[in-house]
Amino acid sequence: MTLPKGFGSGGGGGSSSADVERMIGKRVENMTGMITASYLAAWAATFGGTAAGYFYYPWAYPTNSGHFAFIILTIIEAIGYIFCVKVMQEGSNKNSNGVVAGAVGGTAVGTLLISMFVGF
Amino acid sequence: MAQMPALIPKEVEIQRLKKLWLIVIAMGSTAASVEVDNFVDGSLHQTSIRDSAFTPAHWWLYSHFITLPLGWAAAAMYDRRIPILRGPNNSINTGLKMTILGYLATMFTIGVNEMWHFWFVEEIFAVPNHWMFNMGVVVAFMGALAYVVRVYARLVELGAETPGENPYVAEMYKMALEGKLYSRSIP
Numbered sequence: 001m002t003l004p005k006g007f008g009s010g011g012g013g014g015s016s017s018a019d020v021e022r023m024i025g026k027r028v029e030n031m032t033g034m035i036t037a038s039y040l041a042a043w044a045a046t047f048g049g050t051a052a053g054y055f056y057y058p059w060a061y062p063t064n065s066g067h068f069a070f071i072i073l074t075i076i077e078a079i080g081y082i083f084c085v086k087v088m089q090e091g092s093n094k095n096s097n098g099v100v101a102g103a104v105g106g107t108a109v110g111t112l113l114i115s116m117f118v119g120f
Numbered sequence: 121m122a123q124m125p126a127l128i129p130k131e132v133e134i135q136r137l138k139k140l141w142l143i144v145i146a147m148g149s150t151a152a153s154v155e156v157d158n159f160v161d162g163s164l165h166q167t168s169i170r171d172s173a174f175t176p177a178h179w180w181l182y183s184h185f186i187t188l189p190l191g192w193a194a195a196a197m198y199d200r201r202i203p204i205l206r207g208p209n210n211s212i213n214t215g216l217k218m219t220i221l222g223y224l225a226t227m228f229t230i231g232v233n234e235m236w237h238f239w240f241v242e243e244i245f246a247v248p249n250h251w252m253f254n255m256g257v258v259v260a261f262m263g264a265l266a267y268v269v270r271v272y273a274r275l276v277e278l279g280a281e282t283p284g285e286n287p288y289v290a291e292m293y294k295m296a297l298e299g300k301l302y303s304r305s306i307p
Contacts, residue, residue: 020129028138035142042149053176060168061176065160069180072156080149084142091280 029092032085036103039081043107046073047114054119063119074111078104127203134280136202137271140195144268147191151261154184165243173234185230189223192216192264204274205267215270218263225256 050070053061085100128136161177168175196216199205207213212220229252236249275281276293283293 020131023129023132024135028135028142031142038146049179050176053179057176060164066176069156069160073153076149076152076156080145080152083148084145087141087145088138 027092028088029094031088032094032096032099035081035084035088036099039077039084039103040107042077043074043110046070046077051119066119067115071111071115074107078107130278133202133204134275134278136198137275137278137280140198140202140271141275143191143195143198144271147188147195147264150184150187150191154181157181162245165245170237170243173237182230185223185226188260189220189227192219192223192260195267196220205270213267213270215263215265215267219260219267220263222256222258222260222263225259226253229253229256 047070050061050066050073053069054063054066082100082104085096089096157177157180161181164175164177196212199213199216205213207217211217229249233249233253236247237243241247272281273293276283283290
């Protein structure tokens with residue numbers, strides 16, 4: 001197969017596995033760390049957004065409404081996070097179920113504690 | 121099942137399609153959360169007046185008018201690395217074009233909407249300035265659906281995803297891969 005300019009062996013058109021690896025860059029099955037960090041950042045931002053609502057605009061956004069939104073959003077984010085990691089690792093030998101369980105469990109407990117004790 | 125010609129090695133294409141998939145899943149989460157906010161926003165407007173454009177239910181609602189266009193822009197830029205997803209005459213993918221047009225309409229409507237609410241009436245769902253929000257989002261989602269089905273069909277074709285076991289769904293993917301569904305007629 002002819003490879004894009006800069007890859008392969010100078011006009012021969014052949015591709016080696018090293019060329020293919022260089023074209024791929026970071027493989028998706030190795031992105032669990034970045035995906036987990038993004039999920040935790042999204043969860044923290046969700047808390048920040050809802051907290052700003054019930055601390056600064058309590059007349060428009062009661063704390064209970066904020067926590068309701070926070071819980072629903074956390075569930076949606078967790079589903080997206082699990083999808084991301086599972087789809088990226090399917091068909092490979094990688095398995096990050098422990099990391100996923102830890103992140104989702106941690107945010108579940110955190111969401112519960114925040115919903116019970118913050119903003120009242 | 122028709123096999124589309126590959127311009128880049130199969131392994132590279134699968135990895136790139138999956139990186140695109142990451143962006144799409146993140147945007148899917150955003151879209152799902154905004155679906156929830158439709159109810160939050162609707163219930164807020166039944167009980168309180170529109171004292172500001174920046175009530176919390178609006179932060180949530182308007183944030184997707186920023187995140188989804190930015191996300192689709194990222195998808196459109198990354199999309200250039202996957203030859204099979206190019207549109208006619210090597211232009212941008214037609215589904216992506218529709219998505220961008222739809223979000224341009226909604227971004228324009230944010231301004232129109234603020235003017236309308238400043239001069240005229242309260243937050244009533246059916247006021248005309250909201251029509252363009254809804255139409256823009258629907259156009260954007262239609263384009264996005266065509267694009268996502270195309271990406272998924274290509275992953276099936278490359279053997280990286282398993283098509284649905286439901287015979288009707290399997291038939292749909294087969295038609296998509298044979299160019300008889302919109303995922304080929306909208307390249």
